[in-house]
Amino acid sequence: MWIEWADSGTLSLACPACGSSAPKRRQLSVRWAAPRSLRWGYSSPGPLTLLRCPDCESAFYDSLAPAQYDDPGFGGIKFHVEQGAGIDAMLKPLCRFDPARVRRYLEIGCGFGYSLDFARFAFGWQVRGLDPSSLAAAGRDALHLDITSAYLGPETEYDGLSSDLVHCSEVIEHIADPHAFLTLARRVVAPHGALSLTTPNAAGIRPDTSSGELVPILSPGQHLILFTKASLERILRATGFPHVQVWERPVSLHAVASSEPYPLRDTADVEAALYLRYLADRAATVPPGTPIAAGFDYRLFKAAVCVADVAAAQPAHDRLRAAYAERYGLDLAAPHDIDVGPRARGSFDEFARACPFNLTGVLFFQGIVAMNHRVDYGFALESFRATARAGVAIRTALRAIGADDGETEDLGWHARTHVMYCLAHLDPAAAVREMAALRAGPGPADPPAELGRVPADIVTEAGIELLKRLSALGHEAEASRLASLLEEPRATPPPGMWQRLWRRARQALARRP
Numbered sequence: 001m002w003i004e005w006a007d008s009g010t011l012s013l014a015c016p017a018c019g020s021s022a023p024k025r026r027q028l029s030v031r032w033a034a035p036r037s038l039r040w041g042y043s044s045p046g047p048l049t050l051l052r053c054p055d056c057e058s059a060f061y062d063s064l065a066p067a068q069y070d071d072p073g074f075g076g077i078k079f080h081v082e083q084g085a086g087i088d089a090m091l092k093p094l095c096r097f098d099p100a101r102v103r104r105y106l107e108i109g110c111g112f113g114y115s116l117d118f119a120r121f122a123f124g125w126q127v128r129g130l131d132p133s134s135l136a137a138a139g140r141d142a143l144h145l146d147i148t149s150a151y152l153g154p155e156t157e158y159d160g161l162s163s164d165l166v167h168c169s170e171v172i173e174h175i176a177d178p179h180a181f182l183t184l185a186r187r188v189v190a191p192h193g194a195l196s197l198t199t200p201n202a203a204g205i206r207p208d209t210s211s212g213e214l215v216p217i218l219s220p221g222q223h224l225i226l227f228t229k230a231s232l233e234r235i236l237r238a239t240g241f242p243h244v245q246v247w248e249r250p251v252s253l254h255a256v257a258s259s260e261p262y263p264l265r266d267t268a269d270v271e272a273a274l275y276l277r278y279l280a281d282r283a284a285t286v287p288p289g290t291p292i293a294a295g296f297d298y299r300l301f302k303a304a305v306c307v308a309d310v311a312a313a314q315p316a317h318d319r320l321r322a323a324y325a326e327r328y329g330l331d332l333a334a335p336h337d338i339d340v341g342p343r344a345r346g347s348f349d350e351f352a353r354a355c356p357f358n359l360t361g362v363l364f365f366q367g368i369v370a371m372n373h374r375v376d377y378g379f380a381l382e383s384f385r386a387t388a389r390a391g392v393a394i395r396t397a398l399r400a401i402g403a404d405d406g407e408t409e410d411l412g413w414h415a416r417t418h419v420m421y422c423l424a425h426l427d428p429a430a431a432v433r434e435m436a437a438l439r440a441g442p443g444p445a446d447p448p449a450e451l452g453r454v455p456a457d458i459v460t461e462a463g464i465e466l467l468k469r470l471s472a473l474g475h476e477a478e479a480s481r482l483a484s485l486l487e488e489p490r491a492t493p494p495p496g497m498w499q500r501l502w503r504r505a506r507q508a509l510a511r512r513p
Contacts, residue, residue: 001030001031001032001215001220001399001402002030002031002032003028003029003030003214003218004028004029004030005027005028005207006025006026006027006028006029006049008026009025009026010023010024010025010026011023011024011026011049011051011062012024013051013062015053015055015056015058015060016058016060016064016176016177016178016224016225017053017056017058017060017178017225017227017231017234017235018053018055018056018058018231018234018235018238020053020054020055020056022053022054022055023054024051024052024053024054025051025052025054026049026050026051027050027051027052027059027205028049028050028205029047029048029049029050030047030048030050030218030220031047031048031220032220032221032402048061048062048063048220048221049061049062050062050205050218050226053231056228056230056231056234056235057202057228057230057231058202058225058226058227058228058231059202059205059225059226060224060225060226061220061223061224064176064224064225065176066174066175066176066224067174067221067222071134072133072134072135073349074349074352074353075348075349075351075352075353076135076348077112077134077135077138077291078291078352078357079352079357079398079403080111080112080135081112081291081292081294081295082291082294082295082298082356082357082358083295083298083357083358083361083394083405083407083408084357084405085111085112085114085295086407087114087118087299088270088275088299088303090114090115090169091114091115091118091270091275092254092268092269092270093167093169093196093198093254093268094115094118094119094123094165094167094196095265095267095268095269095270095271096196096254096256096264096265096267096268097165097194097196097264097265098263098265099122099123099124099125101164101165101263102123102125102164102165102193103125103126103164104125104126104128104162104163104164104165104190105119105125105126105127105128105163105164105165105167106127106128106129106130106163106165106166106167106188107127107128107129107130107166107167107168107169108129108130108131108152108166108167108168108171108185109130109131109168109169109170109171109174110129110130110131110136110139110145110147110169111131111133111135111136111139111169112135112136112138112139112142112143113129113136113139113140113143113145113147114139114143115167115169116128116129116143116145116146116147117143117145117282118278121278121281122274122278125165127145127146128146128147128148128163129145129146129147129148130147130148130150130151130152130156131147131148131149132149132150132151136149137149142286142292152181152184152185153184154184156184156188162187162188162189162190162191162193163188163189163190163193164190164192164193164194165193165194165196166185166188166189166193166194166195166196167195167196167197168185168195168196168197168198169197169198170198170199170200171197171199172197172199172225172227173199173200173219173223173224173225173226173227174222174223174224175224175225176224176225178225178235179235179238179239182195182235182236182239182241183239183240186239186240186241189258189259191259191260192260193258194256194257194258194262195236195241195256195257195258196254196255196256197254197255197257198252198253198254198255199226199227199232199252199253199255200216200217200223200226200251200252200253201217201226201227201228201229201248201249201250201251201252201253202217202226202227202228202231203228203229203248203250204217204250204251204252205217205218205226209251210406210409210455211404211409211450212395212404212405212406212407212408212409212410213250213251213406213409215399215402215403215404216251216403216404216405216406217251219402220402221402227253228253229246229248229253232246232253232255233246233255236255236257240259241257241258241259242259243257243258243259243260243261243262244256244257245257245264247268251406254268272303272307275303276300276303276304276307276309276312279296279299279300279303280300280312282296283296283297283300283316283319288319288323289322289323289326289327291356293319293323294320294323294324294356294358295358297316297317297319297320297323298316298320298358298361298362300312300313300316301313301316301317301320301362301365302361302365304316305365305368305369308373310369310373313365313369317332317362317366317369320332320362321333324356324359324362327356328354328355328356330355330356330359332362332363332366335363335366335367335379335382335383335385335386336382336385336386338359338363338386338389338390339386339389339393340354340355340359340389340390340393340394341389341392341393341396343355343393344393344394344396344397344400348397348398348400348401351397352397355390355393355394355397357394357405359390359394360387360390360391360394360407360408360411360412360415361407361408361411363383363384363386363387363390363415364383364384364387364411364414364415364418366383367379367380367381367383367384367387367415367418368380368418370383371418371421371422377422377425377426378422378426380418380422381419381422381423381426384415384416384418384419384422385415385419387411387412387415388412388415388416388419391408391409391411391412391415392412392447392451392452394408395408395409395412395451396447396451412451413454413455413458414458416434416438416454417438417454417458417459417461417462417465419434420434420435420438420462420466421465421466421469424466424469424470424473424475425473428470428473428475428478429478429481431466431470431478431482432466432470432478432481432482432485435459435462435463435466435482435485435486436485438454438459438462439459439463439485441453463482463485463486466482467479467482467483467486470482
């Protein structure tokens with residue numbers, strides 16, 4: 001995928017969100033070169049131009065032709081169930097609602113059905129999904145859900161029942177006529193109910209947004225209209241919802257709209273114990289050794305490690321280790337031997353058959369367990385190095401179909417910093433050399449810059465942390481060399497965020513004994 005940021009030019013197209021006919025500023029052009037056999041849901045090869053409406057702040061492409069969604073195939077569904085579906089993020093919007101207020105729950109564009117599955121497990125709701133995709137059909141069969149294979153339309157049958165909560169997760173950005181869609185959705189919301197929807201945040205479309213976050217927002221050929229907080233609230237009110245609340249995160253929005261005031265919780269946090277019980281229950285009931293089982297086991301392993309419950313994490317890790325040894329010939333107990341880079345040279349489906357898409361996360365969190373709980377810095381070091389290698393390979397395969405994964409990107413970055421923390425115990429001089437390499441960025445033999453460069457703010461924070469660790473361990477010579485390194489100016493003046501973090505680094509250096 002190639003993105004060219006525009007600094008001038010306008011087009012006179014009507015805004016599909018607010019109807020404004022004012023000239024629209026070109027924000028960027030995007031094109032991608034993926035053979036049709038590798039594409040997942042893309043309707044054209046581009047290029048497309050993204051425009052900004054000066055009146056409502058929405059962004060939209062100069063072509064609003066709906067995507068002709070191809071069957072994602074084995075690789076697409078496998079990526080979704082193993083890694084791509086952020087189940088914890090999917091569930092957060094539901095946690096703003098009092099479960100006692102909801103009996104009937106409808107999800108439009110439910111995908112594989114994870115939110116439906118959790119809602120009936122955790123809250124006891126009567127759930128139903130509406131989604132024509134093969135991904136939804138796969139979820140209906142795997143999770144035994146009530147999912148109708150159809151689009152929302154005037155003829156959609158609901159057995160005469162409206163729903164107390166209607167949720168649309170990452171749907172409205174795919175719709176060429178959002179007014180018509182929201183009008184139809186409003187019809188199936190009970191009088192005292194609410195419409196909930198999530199969508200990418202158009203405010204996140206900036207040159208300094210990482211590719212792992214920017215590419216999923218743009219999704220050219222799939223996404224048509226992207227909203228800001230203000231434009232999303234505006235269109236919901238325009239389609240008959242007098243009460244609207246919108247919560248904003250850097251790359252996502254969550255809105256709740258209703259006909260009357262609707263009480264909501266201030267936070268949208270999934271109860272950790274409840275989430276762990278759900279994952280454990282599902283991991284025990286789906287067929288072992290399958291991609292869906294690996295997806296539940298990985299999420300269980302990650303969630304347990306994040307709350308420092310190593311006892312709960314271990315059985316999931318044991319199952320992953322057995323499955324990956326049998327299915328892929330990968331031994332998680334020997335991370336130094338794991339390098340799936342050569343497996344990314346074939347087609348996307350070939351890579352999917354040769355590598356688990358959550359390998360990056362499994363390796364990273366097993367490294368965290370080794371470093372923080374078992375104090376085995378050697379094993380942790382090799383796990384983090386394997387994490388970085390796996391992240392590059394998996395993202396290379398994804399980018400061949402015009403996709404990317406933000407978590408894989410983020411864990412790859414932090415694996416590089418954790419390599420240094422392990423080296424602080426094993427080879428402090430090597431830890432300083434690693435920091436020098438991170439500051440310098442990728443070399444000619446390294447992965448492409450967009451896959452191999454760690455962001456400046458993470459590098460700076462890691463330098464501060466490494467300095468603290470070297471000093472605490474008594475490695476004063478290496479700490480002094482690191483201090484000198486951190487004081488050296490970088491070849492390219494960093495942006496504003498780097499300047500703020502750099503001041504923090506200098507303050508830490510000044511306080512060093």
